[in-house]
Amino acid sequence: MQTVHQLFFTTIEEKKSTFHAFLCPIDAMESLHVTLKNEHPKAAHIVWAKRxxxxxxxxVENNSDDGEPKGTSGPPVLNVMRGVELVEVGLLIVRYFGGIKLGTGGLVRAYGSSAKEVIAAATLTPFVFKEILTCKTAYPLVPRFEHYALQHTLHVKERLFESDGVVWKLEISEAQKKEFLDFASLFEREGFSVL
Structure with a gap:
């Protein structure tokens, strides 16, 4: 399985219709959809699919034809996403009608091609399940844990500074969690604890 961590964009033209394709992390999809509606008020359709x-x-999979003939736009995009095992992503395609009807087969090809183009242009990374690990360190341990997080590229989602120490929320994979807890167990007597 693969995913993306930023927005990617491509454009193709098919019989004078223009297709702008956007591939984004799932967390950004809703706001991107709103932005595209505002930025492209004259677009004929904004088709999307997500996994x-x-x-x-x-x-979980979902898609929308957004007024195109049923099954000619959202499902082909979703099928392309399935084919490359994309997860935790949304793909939106803005279509400007060029005056020539594409027919159902032409629409399927155009939307599928748009999805393939933006995926080919994207930087895909392997998908890894992550969880949030909450722990606490006494203040003298903070520099050691900051150094560890930096050296092991841990994603620190949040740090809360309390009177007796710092509460850390780490977004962490199974492998990272095992390594981190092995490291952190050395400091249990000095003020480390998992919450």
């Missing part, structure tokens, strides 16, 4: 995990680690 993400629910709380049970099951893949």
């Amino acid at each position: 993400y995990f629910n709380e049970f680690r099951q893949i």
Whole structure:
């Protein structure tokens, strides 16, 4: 499985219709959809598809034809996403009608090609499940833990400074969690604890 961590954009033209394709992390999809509606008020359609995990680690898929003939735009985009095993992403395609009807087969090809183009232009990274680990360190340990987080590229989502120490919220994979807890266990007597 693969994912993206930033926005990617491409444009193709098919029989005078223009297709602008946007691939983004799932967290950014809703706001991007609103932005595209505002920036492209004259667009004929904004088609989309998304794939993400629910709380049970099951893949959830959804798509919209946004007024195109049923099944000619959203499903082809979703199929391309499935083909490259994209997860935790949204793909939106803004279409400007060029005056020539593409027919159902032409629409399927155009939307599928748009999805393939933006995915080819994207930097795909392997998808890894992550969880939030909450722990606390006494103030004398903070520099050691900051150094560890930097050296091991841990994503520190939040740090709360309290009177007796710092509460850390780390977004961490299974492998990172094991390594981190092995490191942190050396400091349990000095003020480290998992919350």
